[in-house]
Amino acid sequence: MTQPPRVAPAKDRFYARTFALVTCLVLGLALFKIVQPFLGPLLWAIFIAFLLHPLHVRLAARLRGRPQLSAALLTVLTFVVIIGPLTALSAAFAAQVGDLLQLVQNKVAGQTTGNVLNLANVPWVREGLAWLDRTLDVDLAQLQAWFTQGSKEALQTLASLTGKVFLGAVGTVVGFVLMEFMLFFFIRDGGEMVDTTRELIPMAEAPKAKLFDHLAGVTRAMVYGTGLTALIQGTLVGISFLIVSLPSPIVFGVIAALVALLPFGGTALVWGPAALVLAVEGRWGATIFMLVWGAVLVSLVDNVVRPMLVSGRANVGTLTVFIGVLGGLAAFGAIGLFLGPVVLALIIALIRFWLEMRRAEKALAVSAELP
Template sequence: MQQNTRQQRFDLPRILFSLMFITIMIIACFWVVQPFILGFAWASMVVIATWPLMLKMQKLLWGKRVLAVTGMTLLLCLLFVMPISILVSTVMENTSAIVSWASGQEKLTPPRMEWLTSLPFVGDRLFSSWHSLLQSGGSGVFAKVQPYIGQTATWLLSQAAYIGRFLMHCGLMLIFSALLYYKGEAVAQGVRHFALRLGRERGDAAVILAAQSIRAVALGVVVTAIVQSVLGGIGLAISGIPYPTLLTVVMFLFCLAQLGPLLVLIPAIIWLYWSGDTTWATILLVWSCVVGTLDNVIRPMLIRMGADLPMLLILCGVIGGLLAFGMIGLFIGPVVLAVSYRLLSAWMKETPLPEIIADASPSPNDRPTRSQ
């Protein structure tokens, strides 16, 4: 009787068929929801990061959740849909010019830089040095550099070809964000309940830690990047730099990757001096100094709110997310790595650090001598 009971408990075919059925159901569910995964993940990150703002808006709107959800959805449209639509229209209008320049059909020729002669003391010397460089093969340097710049511009344009899919994910993000704002407490309770069932108290702590990491990336990385890129884009537009919208998007990518906006602003300043517009070049130079150092003011304030993340982690998340998921990966990549990093760090901290082990190799004085 006891042997039959054990055989019923450890019925291997039943266990295998159960696992196979569960696996098939998981794969089928993943297959069905696959088109919505990225949009839902993006919406979850946005809602988690902006949930305190939604609660404040709800208090201001007489405690009406519907009004708060409507206001937050309109705010998301203002932050995401309008800039993307402006970017798409700008790309469509200037695609032919950018492609012709990137392919090398329009040669990049250095200017004469005659305005250098107006500089006191060193102007004439700089002017003669510049023309000596051109006469000794400086034009060839420009000709060699342009193909690499052209390859980069062509790759960026090829990424813009996926703008339709990005717009679809953006629309899904708005829809899912509205639903999550409206039922946020119930969804959070369901996720925490599932985590408790899966890993008990440790699972619940992991969910809370993941939410803090998502908010940390949103505050410490995305907000800083948006502020710097918008201010830098305003400076580019006012100073008369061509394609300011495209350059603002590129500046936003550099800020997300923790490289800063100066990689775009410094070439723009050089171009203005190059073309002889020294007044606007000087103004943009001063403005760039302000924008370039703004993160030193914003980021310490956000670090106190839990945004202290390694720079290399964010850089890998931005680049890897862009290559893996396209433009939407700019937001998903850093969050995935940040959550994984925080969970791994918390798991490792559950065990104390190992003691420093001294070198057990014997010293020359401790070696045994051969008996005489």
């Protein structure tokens, strides 16, 4: 007579699950300690491999099913594309920040008594200076000193921040080599890694596939729809500065790319003041050009190019991007510019996906109860 399967007592199941949970926590902590020294290169390798995966699939098929050769070619291509432009851009940016800082100091220091009197003759400026002197005991000389010091500190902070984004993207030269080494394996074996992860998720195949497709769409929408759009807008602003002969076009192009992520103002915070400076200098043709370039061409990228890049993918809210960029940069460094918004977007996507699944289950239950 066949004996029924023995059911473990509830007490034994509790200890087994507790042991498994503690073991997973200990191993997870140990794994984090192991990868922490090169967490930056690891995250960059995973991120780039994810973006290159569709290209890897097509290239491997063209190479008659040789994924190893495809991964090697894409790894070399990544090295050529990243190291050259970043090195040139970093050097040009550092040089232009220094030139801009010197220009600001010379401009402020060049304000003679005659300049000050001419400025004070402007009615609204004179009234503002008088109110400050009367209310806060702040005169023009103090404002001049504060402006000089503030400009210097702001530019130095900007140079340090952007230097980390450019040169500190993966930490050091060793970090870059590690990133390239790991990138090859993530490109070659990334598909198998994702499939293994999918098998570990306790969910039916249909909703599991839908979940992974949704998360991939959110990630690519973040990168292409927001990151690439900001890069294009920053490039256009830098070109406009170059055309009208304003100083440091690369510096202000980088600033424009960063402020393009803001939920308000955007690149207008850069080309707007530039147009004002041109107007003060009496360069009315350049002023009109800057206004038209910014209001039409740069804004066109946000209103037309972004929807084209996001088309067919899940959209990512601007506020999510803004908070993710600031928090991610503080938490993870340069990779946080992309990782922060992606993590927030994925969390929101998971919550929405779970809610949709619950609603679908409730609707199915209600329909089953109907006669």
